[in-house]
Amino acid sequence: MSFVNHNGRTICYRLLGDSEKPLLVLAHPLGMTQGVWDDMLPALLGKFRVLTWDLPGHGASSAWPEDAGEITPDDLAQEALTLAQVAGASAFHFAGTSIGGVIGQQLVSGYSDRLISATLTNTGAIIGTVEAWNLRAANVRAKGLAAMAGEIVPRWFGPAACKEQPALLDGWKVIMGRGDDNSYALLCEMLGKADFREKLRGRDVPVLLIGGADDLATPPESLKALAQFSGAPDPVILDGIGHVPSVECPGSLSEILINRLA
Numbered sequence: 001m002s003f004v005n006h007n008g009r010t011i012c013y014r015l016l017g018d019s020e021k022p023l024l025v026l027a028h029p030l031g032m033t034q035g036v037w038d039d040m041l042p043a044l045l046g047k048f049r050v051l052t053w054d055l056p057g058h059g060a061s062s063a064w065p066e067d068a069g070e071i072t073p074d075d076l077a078q079e080a081l082t083l084a085q086v087a088g089a090s091a092f093h094f095a096g097t098s099i100g101g102v103i104g105q106q107l108v109s110g111y112s113d114r115l116i117s118a119t120l121t122n123t124g125a126i127i128g129t130v131e132a133w134n135l136r137a138a139n140v141r142a143k144g145l146a147a148m149a150g151e152i153v154p155r156w157f158g159p160a161a162c163k164e165q166p167a168l169l170d171g172w173k174v175i176m177g178r179g180d181d182n183s184y185a186l187l188c189e190m191l192g193k194a195d196f197r198e199k200l201r202g203r204d205v206p207v208l209l210i211g212g213a214d215d216l217a218t219p220p221e222s223l224k225a226l227a228q229f230s231g232a233p234d235p236v237i238l239d240g241i242g243h244v245p246s247v248e249c250p251g252s253l254s255e256i257l258i259n260r261l262a
Contacts, residue, residue, distance in 0.1 A: 001060060006082050008068075012060035013053035013083050017045045022116065023092040024048035024261070025080055027100030029122070029244055030187055031145075031152060031176045033059035036097070039250035040257075047262040051087055053079065055099070057183020064183040071186045073106035073194055080107060081114060093261055095119035097244060098218065099187060102127070102194050108207065108230070109199040117261055121210040121253075122243050124222035125196040125229045133192030137185035145184055146177030158214035158242035168247070200230035208260050209235035210253070215243045 004011050014034060024044060028036045034052035037044075044050050054061035056071065064071055080103060084092050093116045096104040101123025108118050140148055153173045154162055161168060200207075209232050211223035223235035236256060238245055245253045 003060075004082065004086055006079060008065065009056065009062040011053055011062070011079060011083070013051060013086075015049070015051050015083075015087055016041065017049040019049060019088070021047065021049045023084060023087050023089040024050050024257075025084060025092050025094050026050065026052045027076075027080065027094070027096030027103045028052070028055065028058070029098035029100060029156070030055075030191070031058070031149075031179065031184065032156075032172065032244070033175060035059070035175075036244060036246045040246055040254045043251070043254035043258065047258050048093065049087065049089075051083055051092075053083055055079075055183075055187070057180030063180035064186055066182065071183075071190045073102055073190065074110065076103045077106040077111060081111065084114070090114070091116050093117045093119070095121065095257060096123070097121045097246060098123055098127075099191060102191065102196075105194075105196040105200060105230075108203050108205050109196060112203045112205045115205045117206045117208065119208040119210065119257060119261070120226065121245060122212055122215050122218045122223075123226065124218050125200070125226050126194065127191055127218055127222070130192040133188045137188040137192075140181050140185045140188065144177075145179050145181050149173040149176040152176065155216050156243045157248060158212060158240055160240055161242065161248050197229045200226075202231075207232035208256075209233070210245065210256065211235050211237050212241035212243060212245055212248070213237050213239045214241060217243050 057063040101120035
């Protein structure tokens with residue numbers, strides 16, 4: 001792991017692989033960490049230099065300061081751009097899941113000149129409702145992430161993973177429970193406000209969309225709508241997979257990325 005200071009915070013990141021290869025920046029889902037990409041690294045590093053990082057208050061990255069106000073999609077996009085600069089890349093491939101896909105949409109809409117391609121998985125131009133995200137934010141502030149993890153984590157994975165890998169769910173409950181409550185709540189409120197329906201058309205960036213057939217949070221319909229808003233091809237929908245394909249089917253997701261990007 002490495003660390004960089006950015007706007008008064010410390011960001012934890014990993015930069016792996018051959019500097020001569022194109023850079024692929026990966027953004028993880030809400031409540032998780034950059035560890036979601038670990039099982040994909042052996043395959044990806046054959047074609048890319050890979051950069052992953054922990055979002056605010058997640059993993060080993062600093063919490064969002066109490067007096068810093070709200071978090072916006074552009075705040076998170078600026079983290080990705082800062083890290084790409086650390087890697088010495090003027091342009092890069094990007095892939096993000098869930099809130100990571102929201103970061104990708106911000107990059108496509110505001111910084112298309114920095115992108116070689118954008119892969120958006122298990123996300124949407126809008127995700128959920130303002131009311132639902134604000135309620136979750138309030139519950140997290142009142143109860144804490146450790147208490148909420150038991151309710152939230154099982155929604156990340158498809159039925160097969162939930163049934164066959166109970167230790168997987170238990171492990172991610174522990175990881176989620178160690179996150180910063182306020183940072184998570186602020187990110188929930190950000191997702192409630194995020195709306196990219198009118199911001200993605202006409203951008204000169206190849207966009208690949210991927211979803212899970214058993215994703216409860218961002219079902220296939222969410223990806224299909226995003227394809228219409230962005231002009232991207234029809235999404236690739238993975239059978240039997242929930243919200244986090246990098247964990248549930250890392251081999252399949254790696255193969256798709258390599259075949260489509262490299």
